[in-house]
Amino acid sequence: MRRRSALIFSASLMGLSAAPGVALADEAWPAAKPIKLVVPFAAGGTSDILGRLLAEKLQVALKQTVIVENRAGAGGVVGADVVAKSPADGYTLLLGTVASHAINPAMRPKMPYDASKDFAFVNLLGSIPNVLLVGTDQPYKSVKDLIAAAKAKPDTIAFASAGQGSSQHMSGEMFKLLAGADLAHVPYKGSAPAIQDVIGNQVPSSFETVTVALPHIQSGKLRALAVTTTQRAAALPQVPTMQEAGVPAFDVASWQAIYAPAATPPAVVNRLNAEIEKILASADVKARMDTLGMSHQVNTPAQFQEFSRIELLKWQRVAREGKVTLD
Known part of the structure; x- marks a missing residue:
């Protein structure tokens, strides 16, 4: 009888150790x-x-x-x-x-x-903050300039992004919603081709991560109008936030x-x-x-x-x- 009880107890322990998520299994991780x-x-x-x-x-x-x-x-x-x-x-x-x-x-x-x-x-x-960029040959010197132009000619000013559904794309969608600026979205297959077309003035504006945009801003190939987070980017302390630039409640980070x-x-x-x-x-x-x-x-x-x-x-x-x- 004692042998039978011991076997049952042993079997119950084996079943416990096999159960998912129990402490005995965790200890091995x-x-x-x-x-x-x-x-x-x-x-x-x-x-x-x-x-x-x-x-x-x-x-x-x-x-x-x-x-x-x-x-x-x-x-x-x-x-x-x-x-x-x-x-x-x-x-x-x-x-x-x-x-x-x-x-x-x-x-x-x-x-x-x-x-x-x-x-x-x-x-x-x-x-990582995103940043609203324009080519240096574009006339827009501020976020207000871009909003005014977009409202004057709805859906004629485009913004490039790294792709459909990216944080860059959705920065533009939030901008359209909160600023009332009807920009046309031009999706690319990645950040590199998008930013090259903004530099080359094929597309007037874009939203891009600070990581990707920073070298082009520093070299003078692109103009940064605002960052998308509620605080200024450490790498771009001179660039205002979107809220500081006049678009309330704007907050997007990658x-x-x-x-x-x-x-x-x-x-x-x-x-x-x-x-x-x-x-x-x-x-x-x-x-x-x-x-x-x-x-x-x-x-x-x-x-x-x-x-x-x-x-x-x-x-x-x-x-x-x-x-x-x-x-």
Whole structure:
């Protein structure tokens, strides 16, 4: 009888250890296998640069290999969907963005994942301002100049963007909504061709990240009229914010963040958050983020989740009031 009871007790322990998300399973993380960090954009961009920097540092902190996998497509949706449908064991992470978790969910009628429910919120890495640019041969010296011209001749002045559904595109949509300036959108396949056409005066204006725009502003090839965030960019202290330039309530940032699949054990999420905060506080990483024009504020998973909720509501409003959808 005692032998039978011992076998039953042993079997119950085996069943507990096999249950998903229990403490016994968490204790092994991250020793079991390499961690995969999915970057849902092509190699060489800001997300890829940041993802590889973070992967290198996480390898040291966690004593485990971290592999970056680029899964580009549909403004970050393709890669994000891969992670949403991955096991919630802490071994698959996503470098998500405003495009994958706020703009696309707000603008696309059909999404393969729920941005609010299908992910665990790990850490908001930082944000980069966008900047409203015009070619130096254009007559617009201020935001008010551009608004006046757009109102005088609706839908005749164009703005370029890095692509449909990008933060650059949606900066323009918010500008149209809040300033009442009816600009025509010209989407490109990436920032490089868009900005070259603004420099060459094929398109009079554009919204672009400070990271991409800064060298062209410094060389005198482009004129910066305003940044899209509520505070001035450290790299462009002389350039006003859109609110300072007369467009109230304007606030757009191109942000980057780390997510895991929903139901990832809280102990894993909290450990990742703590290690990432240590990494972002290190002098060499802070210096690299400065070169990207990215700012970071310390945040918990709960604070990041609340930030993401507010961002999604903001873009849902733009979609509704501006009648903007993405096919």
